[in-house]
Amino acid sequence: MKNLILAAKMLGAFAMLSPDGFTIDKNTLEPITSGYCVAVADTQNSFGSDGALNVVNYASDNDNIKAFGGWFNQQNGLFYYDAVIVVNDLQTALRLGRENKQIAIFDLNRMKEITL
Numbered sequence: 001m002k003n004l005i006l007a008a009k010m011l012g013a014f015a016m017l018s019p020d021g022f023t024i025d026k027n028t029l030e031p032i033t034s035g036y037c038v039a040v041a042d043t044q045n046s047f048g049s050d051g052a053l054n055v056v057n058y059a060s061d062n063d064n065i066k067a068f069g070g071w072f073n074q075q076n077g078l079f080y081y082d083a084v085i086v087v088n089d090l091q092t093a094l095r096l097g098r099e100n101k102q103i104a105i106f107d108l109n110r111m112k113e114i115t116l
Contacts, residue, residue, distance in 0.1 A: 008049065008053040008055075012049060015070050015081075021071035023084060023086065026068055032108060035086040036086065036090060036093030036114075039083070040084070046082065058083045067084040069081070098116060
């Protein structure tokens with residue numbers, strides 16, 4: 001549990017360093033700079049320190065989750081954290097986005113949101 005709390009604190013640090021958002025590898029904490037990001041529905045609405053811990057716990061229990069993401073919601077002033085699936089194929093990302101009931105996915109190559 002101590003390692004999970006430390007990882008959640010690291011997500012908070014990334015949020016402070018990257019206020020517009022970030023996508024990082026869950027094992028190395030290195031930035032991921034290509035592909036399409038899809039947030040997992042199970043970690044939706046995770047914000048603040050409790051949200052970061054929720055995302056880290058979820059990712060530690062799910063081997064298919066390879067990344068963490070974070071983004072600032074300008075509408076409510078909260079920084080959200082997500083367990084993220086990163087894929088290289090747009091059609092796969094669109095399908096996963098719909099399956100996870102997302103309103104958008106993110107294209108890291110172009111640094112643009114794609115509304116579903």
